[in-house]
Amino acid sequence: MATLILVRHGRSTANTSGLLAGRTPGVALDERGAAQAAALPGRLAGVPLAAAVSSPLQRCRETLRPLLEARPDLPLHVEERINECDYGDWSGRKLSELNDEPLMEVVQAHASAAAFPGGESMRAMQARAVEAVRDWNARIEAEHGEDAVYAMCSHGDIIKSLVADALGLHLDLFQRIHVDPCSLTVIRYTRLRPFLVRLGDTGDLAALAPRETPDTSGAAEVGGGAGAP
Numbered sequence: 001m002a003t004l005i006l007v008r009h010g011r012s013t014a015n016t017s018g019l020l021a022g023r024t025p026g027v028a029l030d031e032r033g034a035a036q037a038a039a040l041p042g043r044l045a046g047v048p049l050a051a052a053v054s055s056p057l058q059r060c061r062e063t064l065r066p067l068l069e070a071r072p073d074l075p076l077h078v079e080e081r082i083n084e085c086d087y088g089d090w091s092g093r094k095l096s097e098l099n100d101e102p103l104m105e106v107v108q109a110h111a112s113a114a115a116f117p118g119g120e121s122m123r124a125m126q127a128r129a130v131e132a133v134r135d136w137n138a139r140i141e142a143e144h145g146e147d148a149v150y151a152m153c154s155h156g157d158i159i160k161s162l163v164a165d166a167l168g169l170h171l172d173l174f175q176r177i178h179v180d181p182c183s184l185t186v187i188r189y190t191r192l193r194p195f196l197v198r199l200g201d202t203g204d205l206a207a208l209a210p211r212e213t214p215d216t217s218g219a220a221e222v223g224g225g226a227g228a229p
Contacts, residue, residue, distance in 0.1 A: 001137050001138075001141050001146055001189040001190055001191065002050075002136075002137045002140040002141050002144075002146070002148045002149065002150060002189060003147075003148070003149045003150075003186065003187070003188045003189070003197070004133060004136075004137065004149075004150060004151075004152060004186065004187045004188075004189065005044070005047070005049075005149060005150070005151045005152070005184055005185075005186050006151075006152055006153075006154065006159045006162060006163075006179075006184070006185040006186070006187070007040070007063060007064070007151055007152065007153040007154070007182065007183075007184060008153075008154065008155065008156055008159055008179050008180065008181055008182060008183050008185075008200075009029070009033070009055075009057075009059040009060045009062075009063040009153060009154070009155065009181065009182070010029045010032070010033030010034065010035075010036035010037045010059070010062070010063045010181050010182040011029065011030055011032045011033035011036060011181040011182070012027050012028065012029055012030060012033055012059045012181075013027060013028055013029075013030050014027045015030070015033075015181065016030050018094055018095050018096060019092060019093065019094055019095070020087055020090055020091060020092070020093055020094075020095055020098060021059075021084070021091070021092070022084055022085065022086065022087035022088075022090065022091030022092065022119075023057065023083065023084050023086060023087075023091060024091050024092045025058070026058065027057070027058060027059055028058055028059060028062060029059055029062045029063065033059070033062075033063070033181060033182070034062070036063075036181060036182035037062060037063045037064075037065065037066050037067075037182065038066050039182075040063065040064075040066055040067050040182065041066055041067050041069075041070035041071070043184070043203060044067065044151070044184075047149055048149060049071070049074055049149055049150055049151055050140055050143070050144040050148040050149060050150045051074065051075050051076075051077060051140060051144075051150045051151075052064055052067065052068065052074055052075070052076050052077070052150065052151045052152075052153070053076075053077045053078075053079050053082070053136060053150065053151070053152040053153070054076060054077070054078055054079065054082075054152070054153045054154075055078075055079070055082050055083050055084065055153060055154045055155060055158075056078050056079075056080060056083055057083065057084060057155075060153040060154060060155070061078075061153075063153050063182065064076065064151075064153050067151070079132055079136070079152075081128040081129060081131060081132035082129055082132050082133075082152060082154040082155075082158055083155075083158075084154075084155045084157075084158070085116070085119070085120065085122065085125045085155070085157050085158070086116065086119040086120040086125075087116045087119050088116040088117050088118030088119025088120070089116070089117040089118040089119070090116055090117070090119065091119070103116075103117075107122070107175075108175050109172070109175075110172055111171050111172055111174060111175060112170065112171040112172050122157070122161070122171060123171065125157065125158065125161060126161035126162075126164070126165065126171055126174075129154070129158045129161055129162055130161075130162065130165050133152070133162060136150070136152070137189050156179055157174075159179050159185055160174045160175075160177040160178075160179060161174055162185075162187070163177050163179075163185060163187070163196060163199065164177065165194075166187045166194035166195075166196055167194075167196060177199070178200060179199070179200040180200055180202050180207060182202065183200040183201055183202045184198055184200075184201045184202075185198055185199050185200055185201070186198035186201075
């Protein structure tokens with residue numbers, strides 16, 4: 001079956017503000033995020049892509065824009081099922097405030113039991129994302145062959161839940177996975193099992209160095225910021 005390259009969107013204005021963006025409109029890439037997106041065509045230069053699939057949110061479409069400009073023949077498809085988790089009443093709030101909510105402990109330790117007030121459950125989030133990927137795998141393979149590769153730009157919690165599914169991990173363990181902004185995660189699907197080929201690859205190991213101040217680059221995802229290393 002097809003090989004999927006999952007692209008987390010570049011760093012956004014919500015990331016640097018410490019906000020849980022969710023589906024709040026108008027959240028764009030910040031200066032660093034735009035630079036990350038601009039580097040994406042070079043990072044994928046050696047990979048023949050059959051298609052690009054994007055979450056409908058602005059920050060994902062901005063991340064893919066340089067790649068699409070570099071490859072004008074690459075078709076873009078918008079897929080609602082890989083949209084950000086619907087955090088409901090939590091959307092747009094500061095993570096520093098949400099850390100005091102009793103539900104945050106459940107989100108971090110028992111994600112399969114977590115449902116956001118006025119939003120969706122994390123189980124529903126994973127289920128729709130996995131369904132979308134399975135459908136797109138079948139479509140890409142049918143149209144381009146079993147060796148085809150395609151890119152999908154989405155969000156931290158979505159990508160982590162897809163990795164957990166590929167590895168056969170329970171959703172309660174998905175918070176052990178971390179993906180940086182504009183990182184590439186690659187899953188090769190076969191008839192019997194998926195293979196995780198890359199996880200959160202940025203091509204830059206500088207993030208492993210000790211930091212003098214906290215890094216907020218992943219702060220806009222519940223699983224990508226709060227409680228993340």
